[in-house]
Amino acid sequence: MSTEVRVPTLGESVTEATVATWFKKPGDAVAVDEMLCELETDKVTVEVPSPVAGTLGEIVASEGDTVGVSALLATIAEGAASATAPAAAASPVAETPAETGGSVDVMVPTLGESVTEATVASWFKAVGDTVAQDEMLCELETDKVSVEVPAPAAGVLTEIIAAEGATVEAAAKLAVISSSGGASVAVPNSNDSNNSDVVIFQDGKDVENAPSANKLMAEAGLTAGSVAGTGRDGRVMKEDVQKAIAAGTAAVTTSGASTPAPAAAAPRAPVAAGDASREERVKMTRLRQTIARRLKESQNTAAMLTTYNEVDMTEVMALRNEYKDLFLKKHGVKLGFMSFFTKACIHALKEVPEVNAEIDGTDVVYKNYVHMGIAAGTPTGLVVPVIRDADAMSFAGIEKAIAEKGARARDGKLSMEEMQGGSFTISNGGVYGSLMSSPILNPPQSGILGMHKIQDRPMAINGQVVIRPMMYLALSYDHRIVDGKGAVTFLVRVKEALEDPRRLLMDL
Template structure:
């Protein structure tokens, strides 16, 4: 047993105040770990552990005034720990050594990098409770940012000692989430864990919010929450539970019952309403449902409104005859898929046409930074993708340097990852221009909103047969309306119209792309 005492505080300084204890009684520490901080009228003094061991008792609490050499705490050192077994008479038997304290280290679980321009996240779900044993890289919790969900793995094997940021709390990038007692001595003995009966999973409460990763897995497996047994806190369903349910033999179908709607527990302030809500009659209020906005939806709302408030946004329209693209696609789509392993869609033509037009009208590919205009000698093409959680915009980098096959393959992969919620922050940052395809939902015409700080976005729409005049004759052609929204602060009307005309020309005669015309 080792006594932790107040060290010498310097000449003419006889006492100090206990400012902060970094370790609690019962916690294990390594040699030279900081135990507490003392404040004098001149300096702050750190008190460190003289050896590895367990903090047995704190004598001087935070805020107390202590004199030089006063007793602060008692440390049960590694050498003073009792042996694992008493000595037995008779032939010498090998003794089992007690777990060495030196193998335990208190490790902070930190908020990972959230990506450029993302300053904070919300703790969505904790999959472990204090005292639970965890393996290295096992998922401890899930964070929800304004763009994606981020899983936080355990940095090492050990025991989750303390949760610092509970569910619903907002945390900054690099902030502390929890404390992990890492090391082999921190983990419970396997035999004891095996002998303990498995706790019966608690029945999920009506307002339990299941893990976002589990929701995605259930959607992919075609399962409902009623078909999965949750083993998380309060019966929360985790990703591993969905995998177990999907692998289990199919049970007899239960009578269908309306699934309860889980109310999001994330504490997120939605954008302020511009008009106060009028009083609602009681009979109508009873049939309404109020659900908090997710962080993604709240951020989409805020960014779209900011774009309208900041940019001098204007939209110009044109229409394009898609016969050339459709004929070319019909001729080569089978050969293209056979050689490149990906279908030849329409988006590749639009990406190439926009890259071609951006070279001639570079201000559409630029952005305003304070009093400067930044012209970009590259095209990082954002492709808007609709997901169950909202609109996300993954980026095809250096699209101007890639061929049709590479672009189509990358768009297909990014779209799938977006719908599955598996996009990373890096895959959605740095876009210089965006294409949004509302035509897949049947939109005939719309005005897309800019994706700041970009100065241009192209809206595609539904292809529809319409009568048009060609060489003095009325013919039926597959036509599409195009809409270019642009920031009039940097893009003039002439440049916007010219850009859209160049896109139209390239799509109506795709051979121009090969000739760079």
């Protein structure tokens, strides 16, 4: 008996989709609700689960095919799947380790909604190493976040199934830990060749450094105390170690022995001839691939245009300097410029609602709320965490949300949900010294504001030349929905609100 797998309902006004990826091939055993393929529409990505347990028969719609609603995708032969389907796939909880005799399987943890695969970025342990329960074994990269995989049990790592660089699906097996004879081991053996991978704490603080940072420090022969951590609570991140190595400021020491750093950590010697030998080819991370794809899609889809203005920051800076100490004392968070810009944008979006709208097919969807995206640069790439209902927040609420989201972004701890659903975005290139730029839209949004460096410049005011702290502002917008008049009006309202912050209180 066979069961048909058909295209599910794709959503209102969506009539077709493209088959993006098949996770199974004909002859593979599948479990009930195990993901078979992924469909892409012009709005969302849809995962198609298996309706029954069995064996995948014929694939009717191949990758790249365009299919309509209820179209036939494949067939499944029912019957033998209960005995042949992978135990991990049939398990309702992906994180639960599968125990076989004296061994425990290390599985890919839940990666987040709509995320079906990841790339193995780094292994912190090698085959034969002793591991403690909850000790970090490896790091996975998805197109949004990095995921650290802890050991489900204490023992000895006996097999690594997915090597570095391998692409693994959700609930796939990564490695095997032998729990026999090693379960009583709480920390790696001091005689173990990789004992430098033991959890390192920063300067006596009860803060665990990033496992990738520990591995890199061990390879370079560095101690945790010689690297300044920029993560939350002083946590040492991978990029902190890379900066220390590049700057040559970190002390090359090890705990207990003065072992020289491996040759791989030293700068490469100049090559006499051949450009190829002086180049390094590195596979793009999944996050970087997604950034590249989405930015290019934005350019290809939207009729993007940028308008510019400049704002005198005198009043905002004076107000901030006057109240920053009281603000910190009362609210426990510093008063920055981002809350002023967020409030000014919210004020302007009320007057020019098309900048806060999006195009859906032949419809324009106007948002009666502001989910503000705040672009943040991280060591792995640009991410845009979203502050939901920012229009209902106070200055303190906005500053707290920005600080919390920013810290989670730097640590790679943002969830998929925290980076979706934004209606407008602010990007602050000024923190890197940018004087002027044209930000790219974050689809399907219709507007993004670019902030830049504050620079003292001579300005003509009331017939006199005075020095004022000035900032260039850039608004990139989708000309399909936002006219030039609306874009300029929006930017002028932001300028007016910042040059006279009292207008925000008076709703003017």
